[in-house]
Amino acid sequence: MRPQPLRAEAAKLRRAPIWVAYVALPVIAAAIGSFNYQQNLDALTPGWENLWTQHTLFELCFFLPALVGAGCSWLMGLEHAGTNWGQLLASPAAPWRIVASKLVVGTGMLAVSLAATGVLFVACGWVVGLEGLPSARYATYLLMSWIGGISVVAVQLLVSALVRNFAAPVGVGLAGGVMGLLLMVKGWGLWWPWALMQLASNSNGRGTIAPGELVPFLAMTAVFTIVASAACSHVVARGAVR
């Protein structure tokens, strides 16, 4: 991919500190999750495992997909304003490159949020009196959540390309997260992009992806990402310019 569209996306982010929200959300989840953990020590088994579920259950199931929706809305909203689509498509950058660069930026912002979640998890663990460092598997949960999250970013970019409204894709993100939780309980999580992030994170403490599920997980992530990005490129090339 030529770097110009990516540079352009990065330049658009320069004076729009939306990354603050991507850090603030894990901060709120960590603060309240740690407090809740402390308050329920008589009912919980003290340890990193229970602190992890307290920190990530609601954040990764409901709020991060919605925040990704807001971020993607912002990325697409910039082009929906005025005649920006016309100008962008008149530039020597193919529509798929524009979509790919937005996908890279969107997944980058998701990485910021997941990295903040990881750092806050360790820091809050020390604050609540847990000793040492958590096992490396939590880093794997975050990495796999990020990989699953790429498909969420791709689908949300498609939704935001189709719906010019800024707010509605955020609702779609939340609805996707809730449906993901319900489908994950039924064992159909692999078939729903929003559930992939939850599946990998072990946020409900029921275990992460089994080794045998790793290939289907990666395959479904790739399928959702490629199909949604291709559809998004098509929408951008044909329908977005009005």
Next chain:
Amino acid sequence: MTAIMLELAKLRRKRVWLVCLGTTALCLMWMAANVTRSAQGSPDGTASLLYMAPLVNAIVMTLFAAVISSRVCDVDHEAEAWKELLCLQRAGTVFGAKLTCSLMLIVGAVTLETAGLAALAAYKGFTDQVGLAELASFAVTQIGPCFTVAALVQAIALRWENQFVSLAVGLALSLAGLFSLFFSPVFQRLVPSGYFGLLSRVRMDWDPVAQVVSFHTIPFAWGDAALLAALCASIITVSARWFSRKEL
């Protein structure tokens, strides 16, 4: 009235009613997924539904309020219509009309949700079904916090053209509202979305020895309702005053 009709006309092709329907469907689907675990004709099925609804609403309805409030304000940001609009209408009228518009959508969504809850309870044949007065009381306790969130988000959506800010605040309120339900009432009172649980009239008892869950009804929390009304009035007063002095 003209101002409200004008605001509704601006939303005509924005599919906000679809957002209302989608939100209600999501809430009901979520509750229906849980209610399937209750036995047909369960003696406390409706109570469990009325207990669960504020929890679901703290997440979904809070964000719904933020979404519609942001949408109602964004139509004029998109059209860059503020200068023209505020030459023709008083700032207070525009502010009030937008808030009323949000309230109408909230009332629509919560009424649909309440009707859906009653239908779910009837379908499952729960023996503790409640009357219209109880359902109306439930709806009022859910509309109040939802409207307060909408008022707060409207203040932000009018202040900043970038709607990411108002939606991020909506998300934060949603997250804080959900978590507040697990804390003491003192903490819940600090968050507008915490009032979904505070005003709920159904409480749960958990017997850890017998591993049994039971529900009981409490009287309407007039004190908390008054506190929420005061909070809502303060938010509206401050943001309306700020909006009327806004430099265009």
